[in-house]
Amino acid sequence: MGALIRLTQCLPLVIALAVVACIIYLVVSYTQSPNRAKEVLIRAFTVINGVLGGAFGLVCLYCAAEGNRGMFEFFGMFLAVALIALVITRICRAIFVHNHPHYEFKRTSARVLHRGKKKKSGTYGEWE
Numbered sequence: 001m002g003a004l005i006r007l008t009q010c011l012p013l014v015i016a017l018a019v020v021a022c023i024i025y026l027v028v029s030y031t032q033s034p035n036r037a038k039e040v041l042i043r044a045f046t047v048i049n050g051v052l053g054g055a056f057g058l059v060c061l062y063c064a065a066e067g068n069r070g071m072f073e074f075f076g077m078f079l080a081v082a083l084i085a086l087v088i089t090r091i092c093r094a095i096f097v098h099n100h101p102h103y104e105f106k107r108t109s110a111r112v113l114h115r116g117k118k119k120k121s122g123t124y125g126e127w128e
Contacts, residue, residue, distance in 0.1 A: 006077040013052075013081055021045065035100060042093045049086035056082055 024044055028037035056079035063072035 006073060007081075009074065010077050010081045013078060017045075017048070017085060020048070038096055042089060042096060045089040046086070046093070049082050049089055052082035053079060053086055 021041060024041050025037045028040045056075050059075045060072055060079055063069075063075060
């Protein structure tokens with residue numbers, strides 16, 4: 001029961017994340033395409049939830065070190081919400097990449113051209 005009450009205290013964070021998601025999706029889908037909006041949203045939420053998870057994790061460690069159980073439980077629920085949102089974001093990314101394989105984030109190799117020298121391939125390090 002206490003966890004449910006603490007979870008309702010995290011409702012403003014969930015609402016803020018939902019509002020940010022709506023704004024990002026609407027702006028990017030209006031200016032570009034819906035698929036690009038989904039890609040941008042996935043990248044943005046991976047960063048946002050990763051930072052939130054790290055910050056709330058550090059706060060929880062500090063509260064545990066100080067022995068403040070009430071604040072540890074309070075920020076622990078925020079940490080749980082941030083980590084659950086990160087997991088949901090990664091699941092959405094996997095589904096998006098599965099349905100749109102051409103949007104998969106692939107590594108690219110670079111070639112450096114020097115005047116008077118041979119080109120060196122960035123992929124295998126072989127001379128051409």
